[in-house]
Amino acid sequence: MAGVTESIMLDRDGRSVRAEATRDRRRRELLDVALRVFSERGYHETRISDLIAAAGVARGTFYLYFESKNAIFHELLDELVARINASIVGVELGEGAPSLRDQLIATLERVFAVFDASPDLTAFVLRVAVGLDPEIDKKLSELYGRLHAFIAMSLDNGVQLGLVRATDTRILAWAVLGSIKQLVEVLVERRERDLHAMVASLVDYNLAGLLAPAR
Amino acid sequence: MAGVTESIMLDRDGRSVRAEATRDRRRRELLDVALRVFSERGYHETRISDLIAAAGVARGTFYLYFESKNAIFHELLDELVARINASIVGVELGEGAPSLRDQLIATLERVFAVFDASPDLTAFVLRVAVGLDPEIDKKLSELYGRLHAFIAMSLDNGVQLGLVRATDTRILAWAVLGSIKQLVEVLVERRERDLHAMVASLVDYNLAGLLAPAR
Amino acid sequence: MAGVTESIMLDRDGRSVRAEATRDRRRRELLDVALRVFSERGYHETRISDLIAAAGVARGTFYLYFESKNAIFHELLDELVARINASIVGVELGEGAPSLRDQLIATLERVFAVFDASPDLTAFVLRVAVGLDPEIDKKLSELYGRLHAFIAMSLDNGVQLGLVRATDTRILAWAVLGSIKQLVEVLVERRERDLHAMVASLVDYNLAGLLAPAR
Amino acid sequence: MAGVTESIMLDRDGRSVRAEATRDRRRRELLDVALRVFSERGYHETRISDLIAAAGVARGTFYLYFESKNAIFHELLDELVARINASIVGVELGEGAPSLRDQLIATLERVFAVFDASPDLTAFVLRVAVGLDPEIDKKLSELYGRLHAFIAMSLDNGVQLGLVRATDTRILAWAVLGSIKQLVEVLVERRERDLHAMVASLVDYNLAGLLAPAR
DNA sequence: AATGAATGAGTATTCATTCAT
DNA sequence: GATGAATGAATACTCATTCAT
Numbered sequence: 001m002a003g004v005t006e007s008i009m010l011d012r013d014g015r016s017v018r019a020e021a022t023r024d025r026r027r028r029e030l031l032d033v034a035l036r037v038f039s040e041r042g043y044h045e046t047r048i049s050d051l052i053a054a055a056g057v058a059r060g061t062f063y064l065y066f067e068s069k070n071a072i073f074h075e076l077l078d079e080l081v082a083r084i085n086a087s088i089v090g091v092e093l094g095e096g097a098p099s100l101r102d103q104l105i106a107t108l109e110r111v112f113a114v115f116d117a118s119p120d121l122t123a124f125v126l127r128v129a130v131g132l133d134p135e136i137d138k139k140l141s142e143l144y145g146r147l148h149a150f151i152a153m154s155l156d157n158g159v160q161l162g163l164v165r166a167t168d169t170r171i172l173a174w175a176v177l178g179s180i181k182q183l184v185e186v187l188v189e190r191r192e193r194d195l196h197a198m199v200a201s202l203v204d205y206n207l208a209g210l211l212a213p214a215r
Numbered sequence: 216m217a218g219v220t221e222s223i224m225l226d227r228d229g230r231s232v233r234a235e236a237t238r239d240r241r242r243r244e245l246l247d248v249a250l251r252v253f254s255e256r257g258y259h260e261t262r263i264s265d266l267i268a269a270a271g272v273a274r275g276t277f278y279l280y281f282e283s284k285n286a287i288f289h290e291l292l293d294e295l296v297a298r299i300n301a302s303i304v305g306v307e308l309g310e311g312a313p314s315l316r317d318q319l320i321a322t323l324e325r326v327f328a329v330f331d332a333s334p335d336l337t338a339f340v341l342r343v344a345v346g347l348d349p350e351i352d353k354k355l356s357e358l359y360g361r362l363h364a365f366i367a368m369s370l371d372n373g374v375q376l377g378l379v380r381a382t383d384t385r386i387l388a389w390a391v392l393g394s395i396k397q398l399v400e401v402l403v404e405r406r407e408r409d410l411h412a413m414v415a416s417l418v419d420y421n422l423a424g425l426l427a428p429a430r
Numbered sequence: 431m432a433g434v435t436e437s438i439m440l441d442r443d444g445r446s447v448r449a450e451a452t453r454d455r456r457r458r459e460l461l462d463v464a465l466r467v468f469s470e471r472g473y474h475e476t477r478i479s480d481l482i483a484a485a486g487v488a489r490g491t492f493y494l495y496f497e498s499k500n501a502i503f504h505e506l507l508d509e510l511v512a513r514i515n516a517s518i519v520g521v522e523l524g525e526g527a528p529s530l531r532d533q534l535i536a537t538l539e540r541v542f543a544v545f546d547a548s549p550d551l552t553a554f555v556l557r558v559a560v561g562l563d564p565e566i567d568k569k570l571s572e573l574y575g576r577l578h579a580f581i582a583m584s585l586d587n588g589v590q591l592g593l594v595r596a597t598d599t600r601i602l603a604w605a606v607l608g609s610i611k612q613l614v615e616v617l618v619e620r621r622e623r624d625l626h627a628m629v630a631s632l633v634d635y636n637l638a639g640l641l642a643p644a645r
Numbered sequence: 646m647a648g649v650t651e652s653i654m655l656d657r658d659g660r661s662v663r664a665e666a667t668r669d670r671r672r673r674e675l676l677d678v679a680l681r682v683f684s685e686r687g688y689h690e691t692r693i694s695d696l697i698a699a700a701g702v703a704r705g706t707f708y709l710y711f712e713s714k715n716a717i718f719h720e721l722l723d724e725l726v727a728r729i730n731a732s733i734v735g736v737e738l739g740e741g742a743p744s745l746r747d748q749l750i751a752t753l754e755r756v757f758a759v760f761d762a763s764p765d766l767t768a769f770v771l772r773v774a775v776g777l778d779p780e781i782d783k784k785l786s787e788l789y790g791r792l793h794a795f796i797a798m799s800l801d802n803g804v805q806l807g808l809v810r811a812t813d814t815r816i817l818a819w820a821v822l823g824s825i826k827q828l829v830e831v832l833v834e835r836r837e838r839d840l841h842a843m844v845a846s847l848v849d850y851n852l853a854g855l856l857a858p859a860r
Numbered sequence: 861a862a863t864g865a866a867t868g869a870g871t872a873t874t875c876a877t878t879c880a881t
Numbered sequence: 882g883a884t885g886a887a888t889g890a891a892t893a894c895t896c897a898t899t900c901a902t
Contacts, residue, residue, distance in 0.1 A: 019861085042346055044259050048897060058863040060900080069897065127352070131257055131342035155425065165427045171398070171407075171416040172425060178397025179390035186389050201386040209424030210370065210387060212380045238886085263872060273888045278873070449882085472776055474689050478876060488884040490879080499876065557782070561687055561772035595853070601846040604831050605824035612823025613816070622816075631816040638810070638853060668865085693893060703867045708894065867899075871892105878888075 027065050030055050031079065034072050038128050039120040043073060077129055077136060080121050081143050087114045088150060100163070101203055108180070108199045115184045116195060122188040126181070148173050176206055242280050245270050246294065249287050253343050254335040258288060292344055292351060295336050296358050302329045303365060315378070316418060323395070323414045330399045331410060337403040341396070363388050391421055457495050460485050461509065464502050468558050469550040473503060507559055507566060510551050511573045517544045518580060530593070534633045535626075538610070542625055545614050552618040556611070578603050606636055672710050675700050676724065679717050683773050684765040688718060722774055722781060725766050726788050732759045733795060745808070749848045750841075753825070757840055760829045767833040771826070793818050821851055 033055040037046050048069055052062050066072040088111065098106070115122045125143075129136050152173035158164030183202055186192050248270040252261050263284055267277050281287040303326065313321070330337045340358075344351050367388035373379030398417055401407050463485040467476050478499055482492050496502040518541065528536070545552045555573075559566050582603035588594030613632055616622050678700040682691050693714055697707050711717040733756065743751070760767045770788075774781050797818035803809030828847055831837050 023861095042348070045348070047895090059865090059898090060863055061861080063898070064861070127346035130345040133257070133260070137342070158425070159427075162427060164425050165419075165423070167419065168412065168416050171401075171413055172420055174397050174401050175394035175417055175420045176425070178393040178395070180393070181397065182389050182393025183386070186386075192386075197383065198386055201383050202390055204380075204382065205387055205390050205424065207424050207426050208380070209420065209422045210373070210379050210391070211422050212377060241886090262870095274873085274890090275875080275888055276886080279886070284872070453882095472778070475778070477874095489877090489886090490884050491882080493877070494882070557776035560775040563687070563690070567772070595849075597849065598842065598846050601828070601831075601837075601843055602850055604827050605847055605850050608823040608825070608827025609820035610823070612819050612826065616816075616819050627813065628816055631813050632820055634810075634812065635817055635820050671865090692891095704869090704894085705867055705896080706865080709865070714893070863900105863902085865899105865901090867897100868895105869897100870895090873893100874891090876888100876890100878886105879884105880886095881884085 023065075026057070026061075030057070030062065030065055030072065031076055034076055035080075035120050035124060038073065038076070039123040042128055043132055073129075073132075074136070074139075076124070077139055080125055081139060083114070083121070084125070084143065085146065087111050088147060101207060104203045104207075105196075105199050108203065109195060111180075112184065112187060112195055112199060115188055119188045122184060126185055126188075144177065148177050151176050179206065238280075241272075241276075245272070245277065245280055245287065246291055249291055250295075250335050250339060253288065253291070254338040257343055258347055288344075289351070291339070292354055295340055296354060298329070298336070299340070299358065300361065302326055303362060316422065319418045319422075320411075320414050323418060324410060326395075327399065327402060327410055327414055330403055334403045337399060341400055341403075359392065363392050366391050394421065453495075456487070456491075460487070460492065460495055460502065461506055464506055465510075465550050465554060468503065468506070469553040472558055473562055503559075503562075504566070504569075506554070507569055510555055511569060513544070513551070514555070514573065515576065517541055518577060531633060531637060534637070535629055538629045538633060539625060541610075542614065542617060542629055545618055546625060549618045552614060556615055556618075574607065578607050581606050609636065668710075671702070671706075675702070675707065675710055675717065676721055679721055680725075680765050680769060683718065683721070684768040687773055688777055718774075718777075719781070719784075721769070722784055725770055726784060728759070728766070729770070729788065730791065732756055733792060746848060746852060749852070750844050753844045753848060754840060756825075757829060757832060757844055760833055761840060764833045767829060771830055771833075789822065793822050796821050824851065 030051070034046075034051055037050050037054055041050065046069075048059065048062060051069075051072075052059055055062075066075065125140070129140060131137065148170075152169050155164050155169040155173055155176075159166050159169065179202060183198060187195065187198065192198055245266070249261075249266055252265050252269050256265065261284075263274065263277060266284075266287075267274055270277075281290065340355070344355060346352065363385075367384050370379050370384040370388055370391075374381050374384065394417060398413060402410065402413065407413055460481070464476075464481055467480050467484055471480065476499075478489065478492060481499075481502075482489055485492075496505065555570070559570060561567065578600075582599050585594050585599040585603055585606075589596050589599065609632060613628060617625065617628065622628055675696070679691075679696055682695050682699050686695065691714075693704065693707060696714075696717075697704055700707075711720065770785070774785060776782065793815075797814050800809050800814040800818055800821075804811050804814065824847060828843060832840065832843065837843055
């Protein structure tokens with residue numbers, strides 16, 4: 001009896017676990033497909049038909065996993081934003097052996113590599129999601145606000161340590177963020193190769209500016 | 216007789232001139248309205264009904280002046296791109312009395328003023344037109360390409376004069392452009408006041424970077 | 431004084447006469463143009479723009495002469511129907527010297543020549559006006575009804591004279607009309623040349639069928 | 646296990662078979678409805694709303710089965726043309742016992758019965774589809790071309806057998822076709838009853854005209 | 861859970877007609 | 882009379898979402 005019950009329970013557990021895993025795999029597949037298709041065609045040009053054709057599921061199935069076209073888009077955006085945030089977390093001005101410049105280069109290389117590895121992600125955040133609707137704009141705004149705050153805080157630290165010029169760090173942080181965003185776009189769209197050289201130039205530009213050192 | 220004929224001719228001329236002027240005024244009114252409405256609601260969320268309601272004309276009238284919703288959008292984009300190009304032309308590193316820094320500040324202030332005066336224009340180019348369709352993306356790409364080329368050329372000049380560090384000016388030009396775009400966005404969207412201070416910070420950032428001068 | 435009055439009246443008359451003549455010329459021009467354009471493009475595919483462009487008048491001018499697109503079509507149809515009726519009137523089985531066969535050939539040649547000279551007319555009646563709306567269908571019905579009645583009457587005469595087999599002349603008259611309509615269509619659309627041979631064949635076909643067999 | 650699998654497969658098969666059958670029924674229903682409505686109102690006067698109201702389906706459903714209003718019209722036309730062609734196939738001048746006249750009467754009675762049974766079909770081909778657009782005109786042209794060719798061939802056979810007067814059979818075939826078309830129209834529109842008498846008259850009319858006079 | 865047929869609200873565009881000049 | 886800019890009713894088609902099987 002116990003055995004039977006147990007086996008049933010196990011079965012049940014087994015089944016539900018398997019079911020849940022299947023469910024998750026389906027969701028993931030749909031999200032991956034959506035990232036690709038949205039990035040290729042844009043939000044409005046992407047039909048539900050495109051998504052289900054690419055994922056190989058039936059129309060109704062899509063709605064078992066996502067409430068609406070808008071919902072999967074938001075879910076995707078949230079996920080990508082989280083991934084970007086994660087890629088930024090850990091950028092700390094350490095005080096160990098490596099020079100500030102080297103640390104920055106290493107950090108930014110890691111960041112750029114994330115975007116380079118997923119041009120779809122980049123296109124999605126930089127082009128597809130832009131100007132779509134106020135709610136999405138707000139999420140992007142928050143993303144950039146967070147990145148800006150992080151940079152501003154780092155600059156403030158630098159000012160405290162006497163490393164950074166004492167000026168309007170909020171404005172500067174926006175400028176820094178702008179230069180990074182632009183180079184990410186160049187990296188992915190113009191397909192600039194030599195990520196390392198690009199990042200080094202970017203770091204030097206930010207640290208020392210354009211001017212030749214006075215002689 | 217001659218007088219009569221003349222007056223008739225004048226009348227005729229007068230009428231056709233007035234008619235044409237009216238036509239042009241209508242087109243302009245529609246373009247202005249479209250810029251405003253597109254910037255507020257985005258391309259897809261803007262219905263023809265929104266445009267004609269805002270312009271106070273009948274549905275058919277719209278199609279008397281523009282072939283389609285898409286056509287007026289493109290016309291608008293072309294016009295704004297031309298305006299931006301024009302606002303940039305004239306940014307020359309003069310060799311007169313004013314210091315380089317002051318010249319740059321003055322120039323960028325003029326540029327920023329253009330965007331500040333028409334937040335709609337900024338929203339249109341920076342958000343509304345982004346990621347809409349390949350043809351539009353191409354136009355934006357060309358705009359930024361031109362701006363980038365202009366900056367890169369200026370940097371190359373600076374290198375020749377020994378003013379600018381001899382590094383990868385193409386990459387640097389993108390970084391410069393990115394910092395400018397971002398601050399324009401901040402200026403218009405976050406409604407950062409004190410345009411002058413912002414531009415001064417931007418110029419110093421670009422010229423000298425973030426680092427405190429070594430002691 | 432009288433002279434003045436007279437001259438004024440003459441002027442007036444002259445002017446109004448001239449004006450009316452101009453008016454008629456315009457109407458005619460528009461009707462001619464309409465026949466051509468309707469025949470080329472069909473009723474629904476013909477836009478008022480097509481008519482005024484072809485006639486070289488302004489949009490409003492069209493409506494000075496005709497109440498509507500439908501009105502000019504009806505006027506045209508009435509005119510063409512009248513022309514066809516006229517071309518038929520006079521087809522009488524004379525009893526003079528020429529043989530019946532020769533008379534019929536001569537008569538039908540005249541009829542066919544009318545259509546041959548104006549393929550537009552033929553296209554209009556045989557294709558363009560067909561199935562457009564109940565009122566127009568009625569007019570065509572009446573046209574064919576009249577033609578049918580004329581043929582039936584002629585057959586009845588022939589029966590009385592012992593020339594025509596005594597059968598259901600109403601049915602036969604439809605068959606005769608059908609054969610004529612079809613050959614007109616062939617003449618005009620398939621551009622069958624040698625009108626004379628065609629008509630001779632047609633007459634022989636009909637005669638040898640309708641006549642009581644010679645004994 | 647096999648049984649279960651089988652039953653599942655059967656179920657599946659059953660479902661898809663039923664689904665497909667349902668699909669076909671829907672298409673047929675829409676085609677039938679369209680034939681009726683188009684014949685009543687004409688192509689341009691028929692709105693999609695008329696079709697779906699008459700069929701009792703939703704707007705989108707219509708487009709699930711047909712690409713456009715134009716597409717269903719063409720499909721209908723093709724089908725009717727095929728039906729007419731089929732009704733003609735088999736009209737062979739046999740050499741068995743029944744007299745030529747009787748054979749022709751029997752054959753034409755069958756043909757006329759087809760049109761009589763579906764006045765909509767007749768109206769569609771003879772009125773609704775006429776003059777609509779070049780592509781449709783071409784299809785009708787081909788239909789009549791085929792019918793003409795068939796008649797001409799039969800006549801040529803008759804000439805060989807010494808049954809038919811040796812004249813321009815191409816012209817005669819058009820005349821014959823014209824007489825038939827006209828009587829079909831009379832039959833259906835004027836609702837001439839006594840199909841048999843009509844056909845007998847038609848055959849006598851044609852035979853006595855086409856046959857070489859008995860000597 | 862999976863399917864895909866059915867739904868119907870939503871919208872750009874056309875074009876005959878009007879009317880102020 | 883002549884003009885042509887303005888009008889707005891009318892309509893085919895799309896596509897996200899639902900729901901019976």
